[in-house]
Amino acid sequence: MKTVNALYHQTASAIDEELEWIEASKTDPKQFGPLYRKYYTDIFRYIWKRVGEEELAATLVSNVFVKALQSIHKYTYRGVPFSAWLYQIARNEINLFHRANQRSRTVTMETYQLKEVVSEMNEDDNEENLQLLLNGLEHLQPEELELLEMRYFEKRSFKEVSEILQIKEGTAKVKMHRIIQKLKDLILNV
Structure with missing residues (x-):
């Protein structure tokens, strides 16, 4: 084996x-x-x-x-x-x-998971930023939301995410970095 x-x-x-x-x-x-x-x-x-x-x-x-x-x-x-x-x-x-x-997908998350994402953006996890993050999630493409969900809400490793999404591990990391930056930009530009 x-x-x-x-x-x-x-x-x-x-x-x-x-x-x-x-x-x-x-x-x-x-x-x-x-x-x-x-x-x-x-x-x-x-x-x-x-x-x-x-x-x-x-x-x-x-x-x-x-x-x-x-x-x-x-x-x-x-x-x-x-x-x-x-x-x-x-x-x-x-x-x-x-x-x-022709239905949109559902996303289930807990407050502590949102706080982890806000923390990854190097922002305070106060109520205002959590709400801004929630609003920012609505601006993500389904593929971006799926990657964020797997990584932060389901706690999957990049290797596991890459296998599920059938992409290279490095690609998953780059995409995740871009998603976090996109969310950070959305929060800061409100």
């Missing part, structure tokens, strides 16, 4: 076990169960935060796991947990849904 350099949210032994499940699933779909049980709740939350409806999230998460099972033979380990691949599929399902239904 392959040992992992960057563990993200798992131990090396957990990822090794996961790789065994993946390989078993490639020849026997019944072996997909442990992967489904391990990631169902996380993928459900990820989708629910972006669509805002529990029943819709349940439908989309079902689509994610059906597609994952159908495509498991294409999966290749890239040094990150299997969940990054599932998040890619989930992201695609969410985008397909929004395009088909």
Whole structure:
């Protein structure tokens, strides 16, 4: 089995076990169960935060796991947990849904998460700046909002974000820097 350099949210032994499940699933779909049980709740939350409806999230998460099972033979380990691949599929399902239904996505965040973003901008996390940040979020493109959300609200590493978004890690860092600068400019120019 392959040992992992960057563990993200798992131990090396957990990822090794996961790789065994993946390989078993490639020849026997019944072996997909442990992967489904391990990631169902996380993928459900990820989708629910972006669509805002529990029943819709349940439908989309079902689509994610059906597609994952159908495509498991294409999966290749890239040094990150299997969940990054599932998040890619989930992201695609969410985008397909929004395009088909011409709906905007939902963003869920807590005050402490907003304070972290304001702090990253080297600004005071007072109520006025938090409100200005909230207003500034409305000016971000969906892709920018998604990157901000993954990095600050979901606490994903740049490597994990880059895997989910299918971009280079350096590109994710540059884009994140530009988003923070854009928000800072919006706050300062009000």
